[in-house]
Amino acid sequence: MDPSERPMRIGVYICHCGLNIAATLDVEELRRFAETLPNVVVARDIQFTCSDAGQNTIKSDIAEFKLDAVVVAACSPRLHEPTFRRTITEAGLNQYMLEMANIREQCSWVHMDSPALATQKAKDLIAMAVAKASLLHPLETESVPVSRDVLVIGGGVAGISAALDLANAGLRVYLVERRPTIGGYMALLTDVFPTNDCSICVLAPKMAEVYANPMIKLMTYSEILAIEGTVGHFRVTGVTKPRYVDPTLCKGCINECSSVCPVEVPNDYDFNLGKRKAIYMAIPQSVPLVACIDTNACIGCGLCAEACPADAVKYDQQSEEFKLDVGAIIVATGWQPFDASRKEEYGFGRYRDVVTTLQIERMLNAAGPTRGDIVRPSTGEIARSVAFIQCVGSRDQTVGNPYCSRICCMASLKNAQLIKERYPDADVAIHYIDIRAGGEGYEEFYLRAQRLGINFIRGRVSSVEEGDDGLYVHYEDTLLGKTLMKRYDLVVLSIGLEANRDAEVVGNLLGLSRRPDRFFEIAHPKMRPVEAHIDGVFIAGCASGPKEIQVSIAQGSAAASKAMQLLFKGEIELDPTVAFVDRDKCIGCRLCVDTCPSRAISVKDTAFVDEARCKGCGTCAAACPVDAIEMRLFSDEQILAQIRAATAVKGEYPFIVGFLCNWCSYAGADLAGTSRIQYPTNIRIIRVMCAGRVDPSFVLEALRRGADGVLIAGCRIGECHYVSGNLHALQRAEVLRGLLKEIGIDPRRLKVAWCAASEGDILARKIEEFVDELRDLGPVGTELAAALPSGKV
Helix, strand or coil: CCCCCCCCCEEEEEECCCHHHHCCCCHHHHHHHHHCCCCEEEEEEECCCCCHHHHHHHHHHHHHCCCCEEEEEECCHHHHHHHHHHHHHHCCCCCCCEEEEECHHHHHCCCCCCHHHHHHHHHHHHHHHHHHHCCCCCCCCEEEECCCCEEEECCCHHHHHHHHHHHHCCCCEEEECCCCCCCHHHHHCCEECCCCEEHHHHHHHHHHHHHHCCCEEEECCEEEEEEEEECCEEEEEEEECCCCECCCCCCCCHHHHHCCCCCEEECHHHCCCCEEECEECCCCCCCCCCCEECCCCCCCCCHHHHHCCCCCECCCCCCEEEEEEECEEEECCCEEECCHHHCHHHCECCECCEEEHHHHHHHHCCCCCCCCCCECCCCCCECCEEEEEEEECCCEHHHCECCCCCCHHHHHHHHHHHHHHHCCCCEEEEEECCCCCCCCCHHHHHHHHHHCCCEEEECCEEEEEEECCEEEEEEEECCCCEEEEEEECEEEEEECEEECHHHHHHHHHHCCCECCCCCECCCECCCECCECCCCCEEECHHHHCCCCHHHHHHHHHHHHHHHHHHHCCCEEEECCCCEEECCCCCCCCCHHHHHCCCCCEEEECEEEECCCCCCCCCHHHHHCCCCCEEECCCCHHHHHHHHHHHCCCCCCCCCEEEEEECCCHHHHHHHHHHCCCCCCCCEEEEEECCHHHCCHHHHHHHHHCCCCEEEEEECCCCCECCECHHHHHHHHHHHHHHHHHHCCCCHHHEEEEECCCCCHHHHHHHHHHHHHHHHHHCCCCHHHHHHCCCCCC
């Protein structure tokens, strides 16, 4: 007989796990029960299934009994699924012909006081696993070649760090920066805390190294226009804007051309404190050291062209489009400063002597507009009294920025110290809510500022007014319990960091998610701090939130390391457990396109899933109205088989079928077990990759077969592993509740719960509450019987 036509041959292995399982469950009874299940040809109980002896037993049985699939009833699949996949692979089986029944974390450890009911639940879990295993199919992992080139977007310190690490490892890098020079905001700072190093002194060598590295193609004054493709092969289109100066001819002697230019405009690199000419060099240390003509300011007099000794000025220069094929993309698009004029009470933009942190940085910089002097812009005189106002645009709900910008306290401490060092007699005060000095050497830096005589005033500043002789700051001093007013020569607003609006185009092209604070969202704030939700895309530096320079550098290196891991082999393996489309069924409705959080689906007559981009959440499969999309390891057929096996013997009342997402709620259930948190035995849990995978038909089938309630549990709202799967689940649940009400089923029989992986106690409590609620409702169908005049269904 053709092996594909004969019945599936399944081996079941029940682990004692010492006494972790066997102390509560009757393992011998479970083994005898397993032998009676369809397609099971061998069932054994093993002391420690994960041990070498246990694995060898499975391997021997695969050969002796010609097994097609294996069920291991033991601990959580989140713990040992890779172990047993490796075991059966070594015995010649496809690794995906394995199913696990979680009878430890989600049975023996959480029902220690109810061994009989726990054993019955374990039987159900084993039956459910066998039912799914009977429908498993071998899956093959496909490898595809990838481009080993990397695109780094953003030439700040994070992008520079990433580019250098990649290039030094032998990967070709395209570093695209939209401004005429790389270096970002760090290139404009004076010193950097807490060591007070000269900022450009430590950064400039790195900028030069980028320019000189043969593995890095630096593309300044350039922007990304389009990004297509997926991990391994992103097809990127961009444009390099004309500088109207030939970079191959320009020698960087900016004075020759700029000195004859008759036009002066505010210098945006000095944050409008100083002036520059229409032909200019961004900063003296610009990389590349090439002039640029500001076409908005240029009057076309031609004097710069006449003055240029290298004949580098080219008024007919055109934009140049470029196309790249890269395997990975690092987004290091940085931040933008808060617009201080939005805090009208502080007078920025109305009073010339109210400046921002970045403007004081430029004043302190020897290459800045005042050559290092701290002056009153209104008079040009040295400022003898300076007030810093903290948290301007940060920790402020009124401007939509409730977050802390992390660097402002330390930046003000640093600048205040520099002012006191240059002008020991100056009166310098910092008005703060609280000082946040939580890094290495930061507290010592704070204490040094106190020793220098800087005055720290705790309390909010209500307003700044301009008088005839200076600025008057109205503030509270919470330590004195008074509201006061004081005159200063200069007021420095310590402005916060905001998400860079110029990065929105790149974010939209890549499909990056944003957090409520508008910064790009990373895959996981702790475990995947530089990975985006899109495979092959990494985020470094302040693109994902405010950070200090050293953290941005570390993130640039981390992103580079991730890109190296991805591309070094020259090929990547595609996960076969993703969605696929039955084109004969597909009607091209595009619902799947709208629901896919990975933007992996496109429709041209029928839907197409980009398997390299698909994350396997299954949200699309649940949304498809004609069941044209299936998941290879969590198919409708397999999940329905688990539901039917669970409800074959309704051994408890109330009886609950639970669908738990793999990443948070299922992990939370595991944690409840690890923590020995006890909850009722009434629930039978089915693992799905995402709550968004739960098809309404699953819920209806469970209720139709006698389940008294159905629980859908996923990640907390806003924390979905797949960005929006739980939101789709919630939306479907609301619609489904309406349907249940229409057909006479109490909608309270469908419960939705959200919890983190660390909230096993919350999940356990939700289950207890649901059991109580269902007891109050009575068995499923009670409401139907009550609705009939005869009281019978």
